[in-house]
Amino acid sequence: MMGPKKFANLTRTQVTEQQQKGFINRQLVQTSQMVKNVANILDSIYPDTRIIETRAGLGMGFRDAFSHLDKTTYHYEHPEFVKNRNVNDFHHAQDAYISTIVGTYQLKKYPRDNMRLAFDAYSKFFEDLKKEARKKDGKVPVYSRNGFIIGSMFNGKTQVNKQNGEIIWDQKIKDNISKTFKFKQYNITKQTHIYDGALYNELIRKHDPKAKLIPLKKGIDPTIYGGYTSDKPSYSTLVNLDGKKKLVNIPVRIAHEIDAGRINKLNWIYDNTKHKKDIEILIDKVPIGQIVESSARGYVSLPSATELINAKQLILSYEETALLSILKKSSTDNYKFIIDNYSPNYLSTIYKNIISKMKLYYPLYSNEAKRFTENENYLLNIDSSEQFNVLIEILNLLHADSSNARLEFGNIKNKEYGRKHREFEFSNSDFIYQSPTGLYESRIHID
Numbered sequence: 001m002m003g004p005k006k007f008a009n010l011t012r013t014q015v016t017e018q019q020q021k022g023f024i025n026r027q028l029v030q031t032s033q034m035v036k037n038v039a040n041i042l043d044s045i046y047p048d049t050r051i052i053e054t055r056a057g058l059g060m061g062f063r064d065a066f067s068h069l070d071k072t073t074y075h076y077e078h079p080e081f082v083k084n085r086n087v088n089d090f091h092h093a094q095d096a097y098i099s100t101i102v103g104t105y106q107l108k109k110y111p112r113d114n115m116r117l118a119f120d121a122y123s124k125f126f127e128d129l130k131k132e133a134r135k136k137d138g139k140v141p142v143y144s145r146n147g148f149i150i151g152s153m154f155n156g157k158t159q160v161n162k163q164n165g166e167i168i169w170d171q172k173i174k175d176n177i178s179k180t181f182k183f184k185q186y187n188i189t190k191q192t193h194i195y196d197g198a199l200y201n202e203l204i205r206k207h208d209p210k211a212k213l214i215p216l217k218k219g220i221d222p223t224i225y226g227g228y229t230s231d232k233p234s235y236s237t238l239v240n241l242d243g244k245k246k247l248v249n250i251p252v253r254i255a256h257e258i259d260a261g262r263i264n265k266l267n268w269i270y271d272n273t274k275h276k277k278d279i280e281i282l283i284d285k286v287p288i289g290q291i292v293e294s295s296a297r298g299y300v301s302l303p304s305a306t307e308l309i310n311a312k313q314l315i316l317s318y319e320e321t322a323l324l325s326i327l328k329k330s331s332t333d334n335y336k337f338i339i340d341n342y343s344p345n346y347l348s349t350i351y352k353n354i355i356s357k358m359k360l361y362y363p364l365y366s367n368e369a370k371r372f373t374e375n376e377n378y379l380l381n382i383d384s385s386e387q388f389n390v391l392i393e394i395l396n397l398l399h400a401d402s403s404n405a406r407l408e409f410g411n412i413k414n415k416e417y418g419r420k421h422r423e424f425e426f427s428n429s430d431f432i433y434q435s436p437t438g439l440y441e442s443r444i445h446i447d
Helices: 004-011 017-030 033-043 056-067 090-109 111-118 122-137 143-147 148-153 170-180 252-258 266-273 320-330 330-339 346-361 363-374 383-398
Strands: 167-169 233-241 244-251 279-286 290-294 297-303 308-312 404-411 412-416 428-436 441-447
Touching: 056 148, 056 170, 090 148, 090 170, 167 170, 167 320, 233 252, 233 266, 233 297, 244 252, 244 266, 252 266, 266 279, 279 441, 297 330, 297 363, 308 363, 320 330, 320 346, 320 383, 330 383, 346 363, 346 383, 363 383, 363 412, 383 404
Parallel strands: none
Antiparallel strands: 233 244, 233 279, 290 297, 290 428, 297 308, 404 412, 428 441
16 A cells, blocks of 8 residues: 555655755745745755754743743742743744754754654654663653653753764753843844735725725726725835925835836825925835834834834843743732742832833833823732733833733723824934844934
């Protein structure tokens, strides 16, 4: 029922260099298209490089083993390894770093079993290791409860490559990893783009003589047949408008006409913008997601000409971040017991620390910081689960994305906080252009 070639492929545990390239391409079909594309590019640039996948569970196992939670005091020995997606985006870089650590270790620790590990045959590999351990010592090592890969990294022993005697894991290596995790400078970059998709927002409104609707088709009167409510912006253009530096959205349909030479951009801006004096174009194309920094608003990104979102990454202490992670995974019934292991009013202390950071680093939210300060005392009068929910919503507000927060405590009643919608003025601002790695950037300063 099975040919010899297929049987050989299914039972193979090692590959030759000639087989490696085809294996990489086949294996990566199981993962995202982006990973496949990146792998193909790297494979063509570095033909001698081997691409090894690590199981997602190994990363989490590494964090759990390295951080080491004391379940009697609810404190971590190394809280810097605790993952918390709510605070910032640093965990993406940390996960990538962990993958290189675990991947390199498994290559050197089990060089003969790379194929079995990469082909997701970890369960069979694990069972075979246990059988070998029982034959050798009569029992399975205690450390293997965390898996033979992660367990062997944290069993207190120095691990040596049996083939060449290289030390592949010891306390010095662990100390260096811990030191790296404590670095607080992460280069976080996000792709900017010129949008070239749908021409309009999907909502079609019925005819309304008072509404400014966009015709469904050329020659179709929107006051009779209805129309689209708004254009989709392709990008923005920064202009000097009556002495103020402002952005003007360029709709996708207009951008097409400008590129084709059928519309003059400056003339179109003249006709579609209220102004008293001549208009000067300062930056021709400001892409969606453009980063801008100023003393008035801080570090922000631009989804459109009339919208700002925060782009500043929040940093809390490792202990604060770790406690918030513990509470998120715990039942609310256990909150008081857990928090009692920390200093009095600890959640209120975290709240005050966050407000202090808002005042220093988030001028975009200066009004919100003022309101939160006015309501500090109210936080002491609500239970720990409500305090935790308030903190999570504030973290949503300060996260470097388009998330909004809904807060209701003290005299703050069900108000939505987050992205800002209105026309903005960009005097004394830097428009920042970053390389994909964030290692290089250039700035255009607008006086």
